[in-house]
Amino acid sequence: MGNWTVAAWLMLGGSTVLLFIGMPVALTFITVNIVGAWLYMGGEAGLAQLARSSVGSVATFSLTPIPLFVLMGEVLFHTGLALKVIEGIERLIRRLPGRLAIVAVVAGTVFSAISGSTIATTAMLGSLMLPVMLSKGYHPTLATGPIMAIGAVDMLIPPSALTVLLGSLSGISISKLLIGGVLPGVILSIAFVLWILARVTITPSLAPRGDQDTIHRGWERWRLFFAYVLPTLSIFAVVVGALAQGWATPTECAALGAFATLVLAAAYRALSWDALLKALKGTAGISGMILFIILGATTFAQILSFSGASNGLVQLIMGQGWSTGAIVAGMMLILIFLGIFVDQVSMMMITLPIFMPIVQSLGIDAVWFGVMFLICMQLGLLLPPHGLLLMTMRGVAPPSVTMGHIFRAVVPYVAISLLLLAAVFWLPGIATALPRWMG
Numbered sequence: 375m376g377n378w379t380v381a382a383w384l385m386l387g388g389s390t391v392l393l394f395i396g397m398p399v400a401l402t403f404i405t406v407n408i409v410g411a412w413l414y415m416g417g418e419a420g421l422a423q424l425a426r427s428s429v430g431s432v433a434t435f436s437l438t439p440i441p442l443f444v445l446m447g448e449v450l451f452h453t454g455l456a457l458k459v460i461e462g463i464e465r466l467i468r469r470l471p472g473r474l475a476i477v478a479v480v481a482g483t484v485f486s487a488i489s490g491s492t493i494a495t496t497a498m499l500g501s502l503m504l505p506v507m508l509s510k511g512y513h514p515t516l517a518t519g520p521i522m523a524i525g526a527v528d529m530l531i532p533p534s535a536l537t538v539l540l541g542s543l544s545g546i547s548i549s550k551l552l553i554g555g556v557l558p559g560v561i562l563s564i565a566f567v568l569w570i571l572a573r574v575t576i577t578p579s580l581a582p583r584g585d586q587d588t589i590h591r592g593w594e595r596w597r598l599f600f601a602y603v604l605p606t607l608s609i610f611a612v613v614v615g616a617l618a619q620g621w622a623t624p625t626e627c628a629a630l631g632a633f634a635t636l637v638l639a640a641a642y643r644a645l646s647w648d649a650l651l652k653a654l655k656g657t658a659g660i661s662g663m664i665l666f667i668i669l670g671a672t673t674f675a676q677i678l679s680f681s682g683a684s685n686g687l688v689q690l691i692m693g694q695g696w697s698t699g700a701i702v703a704g705m706m707l708i709l710i711f712l713g714i715f716v717d718q719v720s721m722m723m724i725t726l727p728i729f730m731p732i733v734q735s736l737g738i739d740a741v742w743f744g745v746m747f748l749i750c751m752q753l754g755l756l757l758p759p760h761g762l763l764l765m766t767m768r769g770v771a772p773p774s775v776t777m778g779h780i781f782r783a784v785v786p787y788v789a790i791s792l793l794l795l796a797a798v799f800w801l802p803g804i805a806t807a808l809p810r811w812m813g
Contacts, residue, residue, distance in 0.1 A: 403670030447489025482524030496525030713754025
């Protein structure tokens with residue numbers, strides 16, 4: 375047993391065990407890093423280097439978009455603009471089977487285009503739309519499923535804080551990764567709508583017929599769409615357009631998006647001091663947590679590399695004689711398996727130090743790999759029993775909705791996401807065409 379195998383077992387095995395027993399992510403990696411730095415980087419000198427690396431890891435310009443993307447979503451929720459967007463979409467969609475479930479998917483897609491937080495989207499749609507759907511006689515599985523599924527799509531459609539984090543930790547171009555997620559995200563949203571239509575058509579008892587209280591006609595039907603939905607989507611168009619054309623860096627685009635969201639809220643006279651303070655507090659809490667995690671992740675990768683574990687594992691995998699496709703498929707299966715047990719940031723920390731050298735040495739398209747990585751992380755949000763969005767839904771759902779309902783509700787959406795992952799694997803253009811065309 376070589377030295378690197380002992381290091382790999384200690385670092386990767388130790389962090390996995392600590393995560394499994396419920397230790398917070400940031401503390402897990404800081405604990406493992408202190409032990410690793412002491413053993414493999416020369417005692418006290420190693421700890422001093424660990425401190426320097428930790429400071430350097432968070433003092434990078436590439437991480438600036440994270441708090442700005444999170445702020446966009448927080449402002450949208452705390453000013454009440456989100457409610458107006460839902461109402462605008464609801465007025466447009468009528469006389470469709472499972473209408474409110476479809477409204478949830480469409481509204482969730484619009485929020486994905488302006489919010490950097492998956493949990494915020496699910497919590498907001500769950501607390502606003504779930505009670506209405508249940509009171510109108512929707513089956514709990516049809517009411518909860520679309521809200522959780524579309525919350526996960528938030529990770530794929532920019533602006534996404536986790537996409538910025540993935541790009542930063544893996545060295546993949548952040549702007550290409552953000553644009554690469556657009557097409558898969560839109561495909562998923564459309565697939566979810568088609569599934570709801572098919573499901574309710576086959577089993578009409580899942581949703582009531584005619585669940586619209588007031589039928590709006592003429593201009594009144596379109597008024598809120600032009601007043602609220604279109605201006606909100608225009609922010610997404612500006613951010614992605616500037617990113618795609620190379621007019622602005624991801625950080626400048628995030629600043630532009632955050633500023634535009636604040637201006638929009640002020641224009642609607644929705645931006646009170648109270649709402650702004652809540653949005654800033656929410657942003658500081660989420661961003662602080664993410665930066666604390668990055669601090670642990672970067673030094674974890676350095677110690678793995680320094681101990682020889684990264685290089686040893688890469689050579690071991692490369693020496694098996696497997697095809698590139700088989701290695702990529704194996705990496706995706708590992709990610710899906712990890713998604714059942716650990717959160718998305720932990721998945722990145724444990725796998726990226728090993729996966730990225732393999733991706734580089736095999737000459738795999740980094741954007742294609744990155745988008746598939748995002749889809750696997752999005753799947754992890756929905757996988758029972760520990761999926762983060764399942765727990766979020768449990769938190770906002772009334773007692774009549776059981777955990778059994780939530781688990782059953784999410785199964786078809788997990789299947790659709792797996793089909794998308796297979797499609798991107800076999801047709802890389804789904805992930806790479808847009809960044810290539812715009813780049």
